[in-house]
Every structure is written in C-alpha cells, then in structure tokens.
Amino acid sequence: MGTASGIIRALNSGVKHLAVKRFTLRxxxxxxxxxxxxxxxxxxxxVGIAGLKGRHMLFHDHCTGCQLCSIACEGVAxxxxxxxxxxxxxxxxxxxxxxxxxxxxxxCGLCVDACPFYALYMTNDYELSSFTKEGLIxxxxxxxxxxxxxxxSEIVIDERGATHG
Amino acid sequence: MDGTVGAASASAAAPPSPAGAGAxxxxxxxxxSVERTDERIMTLNVGPQHPGSGHMRLVIQVDGDYIVNCDPxxxxxxxxxxxMAEYRNYVLNIPHLERPVIHDSCNVLYPYCLGAEDxxxxxxxxxxxxxxxxxxxxxxxxxxxxxxxxxxIFLGHSTMFMWPAGxxxxxxxxxxxxTGARVTHAxxxxxxxxxxxxxxxxxxxxxxxxxxEKRIKEYADIFYDNPILVSRTAGTGVLSRMDxxxxxxxxxxxxxxxxxxxxxxxxxxxxxxxxxxxxPVLKDGDSYARSRVPWLDMMESCRIVxxxxxxxxxxxxxxxxxxxxxxxxxxxEEVYRRVESGRGSLGCHIVSEKKPEPYRVKMSVxxxxxxxxxxxxxxxxxxGNMPAVYxxxxxxxxxxxx
Ligand code: SF4
Ligand code: SF4
Numbered sequence: 001m002g003t004a005s006g007i008i009r010a011l012n013s014g015v016k017h018l019a020v021k022r023f024t025l026r027x028x029x030x031x032x033x034x035x036x037x038x039x040x041x042x043x044x045x046x047v048g049i050a051g052l053k054g055r056h057m058l059f060h061d062h063c064t065g066c067q068l069c070s071i072a073c074e075g076v077a078x079x080x081x082x083x084x085x086x087x088x089x090x091x092x093x094x095x096x097x098x099x100x101x102x103x104x105x106x107x108c109g110l111c112v113d114a115c116p117f118y119a120l121y122m123t124n125d126y127e128l129s130s131f132t133k134e135g136l137i138x139x140x141x142x143x144x145x146x147x148x149x150x151x152x153s154e155i156v157i158d159e160r161g162a163t164h165g
Numbered sequence: 166m167d168g169t170v171g172a173a174s175a176s177a178a179a180p181p182s183p184a185g186a187g188a189x190x191x192x193x194x195x196x197x198s199v200e201r202t203d204e205r206i207m208t209l210n211v212g213p214q215h216p217g218s219g220h221m222r223l224v225i226q227v228d229g230d231y232i233v234n235c236d237p238x239x240x241x242x243x244x245x246x247x248x249m250a251e252y253r254n255y256v257l258n259i260p261h262l263e264r265p266v267i268h269d270s271c272n273v274l275y276p277y278c279l280g281a282e283d284x285x286x287x288x289x290x291x292x293x294x295x296x297x298x299x300x301x302x303x304x305x306x307x308x309x310x311x312x313x314x315x316x317x318i319f320l321g322h323s324t325m326f327m328w329p330a331g332x333x334x335x336x337x338x339x340x341x342x343x344t345g346a347r348v349t350h351a352x353x354x355x356x357x358x359x360x361x362x363x364x365x366x367x368x369x370x371x372x373x374x375x376x377x378e379k380r381i382k383e384y385a386d387i388f389y390d391n392p393i394l395v396s397r398t399a400g401t402g403v404l405s406r407m408d409x410x411x412x413x414x415x416x417x418x419x420x421x422x423x424x425x426x427x428x429x430x431x432x433x434x435x436x437x438x439x440x441x442x443x444x445p446v447l448k449d450g451d452s453y454a455r456s457r458v459p460w461l462d463m464m465e466s467c468r469i470v471x472x473x474x475x476x477x478x479x480x481x482x483x484x485x486x487x488x489x490x491x492x493x494x495x496x497x498e499e500v501y502r503r504v505e506s507g508r509g510s511l512g513c514h515i516v517s518e519k520k521p522e523p524y525r526v527k528m529s530v531x532x533x534x535x536x537x538x539x540x541x542x543x544x545x546x547x548x549g550n551m552p553a554v555y556x557x558x559x560x561x562x563x564x565x566x567x
Contacts, residue, residue, distance in 0.1 A: 006392035013386035014324055023331050035363040039345045046486035048360030053345040075257030108260040108351040155338055157376045
C-alpha cells in the first residue's frame with residue numbers, strides 16, 4: 001500500500017510539473033543577459049569590476065607594449081603573443097601589442113588584472129567558434145573591434161515557475 | 166608469469182638459508198600472491214570507457230550475479246596539478262588549481278588561497294570573507310546538483326537527471342553574474358576575491374536561491390520518497406560508523422554513517438563562524454543515506470547564503486593588494502589548511518621557500534579518501550547495485566587523480 005501510494009505521489013509530482021513553465025533557453029534565438037560590459041580591472045584599487053569574462057578588447061591608444069599581459073599569461077595558457085603593429089604610437093615605442101589565441105585562452109582574466117594602463121578589457125562576446133585554427137587567433141586589429149552583442153534574456157521567476165523571459 | 170619472475174628475484178636477493186633451498190613448494194615469499202582462477206569467477210572491466218564509471222576502471226570479479234571482489238583503478242586523468250604548481254607563482258596557480266573539480270571550482274581553490282594567505286601574510290578584508298562564503302556555498306550546490314543528476318541517470322531515473330541539471334542553471338546564472346564565468350570561475354585569490362558583487366546581486370540572489378530551495382524540496386516526492394529509489398538504495402553498501410572512521414572517509418559519506426563532522430563547524434574558516442546552520446547527519450550508512458545527505462546539505466547551503474547576505478558588511482574592500490614583488494621576502498614555512506567542499510574535507514599543504522613559487526603544493530582530496538572503502542562496500546552486493554553504491558560515494562574521478 002505504501003509502495004503504491006508512493007509511486008502515485010511520484011507520478012503526480014511529475015505530472016504537476018507539466019504546468020510549470022519551460023525553463024529551457026532557446027539559445028541562438030535568445031541569449032542570456034549579463035551584468036555590465038564584461039570583466040574589467042581597476043589597477044589603482046586592485047579590484048575587478050564584475051562582468052562576463054569573454055573575448056578581450058584592446059584599446060590601442062592605451063597600450064604601451066609593456067608585455068605584462070603576456071608575462072601573466074605565460075603561467076596560465078601562453079595564449080598571448082606580442083606582435084608588431086605598423087602604427088607608430090608615441091606611447092608605444094616598440095610598436096608591439098598583444099595578439100590572443102583563443103584556442104589556448106582559458107578566460108581567466110589574469111591578463112586584464114596585469115594590465116596597468118586599462119588597455120585590456122573583457123567583453124560579453126563568447127561566440128568565438130571558427131572553422132580553422134588560424135581563425136581563433138585574434139590580431140590587435142581584431143581585438144580593437146567592440147563586439148556587437150544582443151543579449152536580452154533574463155531569468156524571471158513567478159508563481160508558475162522560472163523561465164527565461 | 167609475473168609471479169615466477171618476482172619469486173625468483175626475491176629468492177636470489179634473500180640470504181641463502183641452510184634449512185632447505187628456499188620456501189617449500191606452494192608457499193611464496195611474503196608480499197607475493199598468485200591469482201587463483203576459478204571457473205565460477207568471472208572478471209569484468211567496468212570502464213574506463215564505460216559511461217557510468219567516470220574516468221576510471223573498476224575491475225570487478227563476479228560469481229554469478231554477486232560481486233566477490235572489486236578493485237578500483239583510478240589514475241586515467243592524472244594531470245600533474247601538484248607539479249605544475251611548483252612552476253607558477255601564487256597568483257598564477259589559480260586557474261589550473263581549480264581544474265580538478267570544475268563544478269566545484271571555488272571550493273577546490275579555497276584551501277590553497279587560505280594557505281597562500283598565511284604564507285604571504287595578507288589579511289582578507291571582512292567583506293571578502295562573506296563574499297567567499299556565498300560563492301563557495303553556491304558552488305557547492307552547483308556541484309551537488311550535478312552529482313545528483315548523474316545519480317539519477319545511474320539509477321535509470323531520467324527525470325532526476327533533467328530536473329537538477331535544469332535547476333542548477335539558477336545558481337550558475339548567479340555565479341556567472343558574480344564571477345564572470347559559468348564553470349571555472351578563477352574567483353578566489355590570495356588576499357580576497359577578484360571583484361565585488363555586481364549591482365542588484367543581493368536581490369537576484371535571494372530570488373533565485375529562494376526558488377531553488379523550493380524546487381529542491383520537490384525532489385522529495387519524485388526521488389527521495391519514491392519507493393523504487395528506496396528499494397534500490399536502502400540497505401545496499403552499508404558502511405558502519407566504525408568503518409567510516411577507520412577508512413578515513415569524509416564529507417557526506419562520513420555523515421551518512423552517523424558521524425557529525427563538518428569542518429565549517431569544527432574549524433570555522435573565514436566567516437563560517439558567524440553563520441547559523443546545522444549539519445545533517447543520518448545513521449544508516451547505506452546508499453540511500455549517502456544520497457540523501459548532500460540533498461539536505463543543499464538546503465543548509467541556501468540558509469548560509471541568505472545568512473551571509475544579511476550579515477555581510479554593506480561596503481568595503483574585497484581584495485588586499487599583494488605586494489608587487491615578494492621575491493626573497495617569503496618565509497620558509499609550511500601550512501596546511503582544509504575546508505569542507507561538496508565532497509568532504511579538502512586540504513592543501515603548501516611548502517614555501519624563499520621564492521615566488523611554492524616549493525610544494527599537495528592537495529589532499531576527499532574523493533580519494535572516499536574511494537578507499539569502495540571494495541569493502543561492494544563485496545557481496547549484486548552487480549546491479551554497483552552504480553548505486555559507486556556514485557553514492559560522492560566520488561569525482563578527476564579530483565582523485567588531480
Ligand atoms: S584570459 Fe587568461 S588565458 Fe586568456 S589570454 Fe588572459 S591570461 Fe591568458
Ligand atoms: S595590453 Fe596592457 S599589459 Fe598588455 S602590453 Fe598593452 S599595456 Fe601592457
């Protein structure tokens with residue numbers, strides 16, 4: 001008797017769940033919304049600003065080619081290589097800037113922590129797949145582009161359950 | 166073959182004894198044994214490709230349907246984390262040291278950070294202590310939900326695979342807001358945490374944790390009070406209280422056998438001393454109790470998160486800046502710190518030299534300790550009960566190999 005009622009109760013709880021709203025995010029059509037514009041770091045106070053650790057963004061007019069980001073990444077993933085850039089920036093005498101290989105990067109953000117000139121941020125862009133290995137290597141020119149992200153879906157909770165609204 | 170070679174070399178190394186040439190036939194020198202084959206006994210390899218075994222192999226000997234012996238064979242995912250830690254400085258060790266258990270990455274990193282703080286001599290700001298408690302409790306729930314989903318599918322209960330995997334998303338979303346990454350957060354750092362709470366985090370956290378708590382209570386009807394689950398797990402793989410202590414098990418396995426041991430209560434670290442919570446303890450020591458304790462743990466974790474949000478200082482720094490170059494200034498010392506992770510007590514032993522890199526980092530992981538009692542639990546069980554007993558040990562193969 002106990003067994004039968006227990007099984008009925010279990011089935012009932014599954015059936016009740018039919019009335020609960022669907023929680024699945026329909027990914028390519030809907031995209032999750034993140035707080036802020038991505039992970040940034042304030043070197044003066046030594047604390048980061050919360051945000052998604054996605055693809056990096058490089059501000060050419062701040063980067064001095066000091067290589068600190070590359071040194072930080074050496075202990076993590078060796079994803080950053082310093083490459084020559086043609087422009088003769090006054091503040092960047094050696095004309096070198098980071099190039100990031102997303103086939104190796106683990107999105108830890110320690111390079112952002114290392115940059116003392118606010119030149120490297122992380123953005124909300126996480127769709128980085130490519131058909132070739134070379135397509136995963138982002139040159140300084142590609143890193144400069146601000147990603148165009150449309151992310152609007154958030155978790156909404158009401159009496160009928162949680163859903164991605 | 167191996168036996169003969171070993172025996173020959175052993176007798177060559179042993180001093181010649183006058184009382185007869187070597188050991189009498191049929192008796193081997195100590196330490197060697199001959200595997201006896203019996204027509205009734207069959208040896209099965211479960212794993213390492215078996216989806217149920219995880220990244221490990223179980224060598225199981227069965228007599229008909231009953232297991233007579235089990236030899237767990239971990240080591241397929243050894244990644245040399247401890248060796249890697251000797252070549253990186255204290256901060257750059259963070260991303261790779263959380264890899265052993267990516268679903269519990271904050272807790273895996275926690276003892277390392279506590280130990281590194283002792284060595285580097287940094288104080289953690291008050292607010293950071295609470296943020297760490299919140300992050301580590303949320304992460305613990307994420308881990309347990311993942312474990313529970315696998316336990317469900319191990320027992321053929323696919324609803325119990327879908328529900329925890331879906332509800333986990335509520336907390337992953339919170340961790341993503343807080344740390345910027347869904348799985349490997351790289352959030353804790355010696356000296357605090359890497360960033361402060363984002364705006365409106367408290368509201369979102371209370372809302373989603375509240376709903377999460379309501380959801381996990383619904384698991385009772387469909388899973389924990391389900392007579393089918395109870396009949397499959399109750400009474401299987403019983404670990405007595407004495408054995409649990411003798412084998413040195415920790416975490417949910419130990420608490421399911423009736424030993425009240427939780428490091429958050431026994432040796433409170435960070436802000437756990439001020440948190441108001443209890444630790445669930447069950448007496449039976451069978452697979453059912455072991456599967457129930459983590460579920461009860463999650464409810465306590467939700468309580469801790471709410472408590473920490475309420476008691477947290479409303480402003481202040483969350484990270485103490487490390488001195489730029491500690492080269493040559495670090496003391497030569499050893500520390501051992503441990504925390505309660507999703508699986509049990511997780512320790513980290515750090516030896517520092519006068520160098521920016523640690524001399525040695527040793528992780529003492531709960532998965533490996535809980536694995537030790539497994540042959541004992543499986544002996545005499547039916548083969549069909551193997552998944553129920555195995556996964557109830559809260560075992561994470563990658564962590565055991567690290
Ligand atoms: S996020 Fe981490 S792995 Fe990626 S480039 Fe920066 S330091 Fe290297
Ligand atoms: S991005 Fe920052 S750390 Fe890297 S080279 Fe430029 S200024 Fe230096």
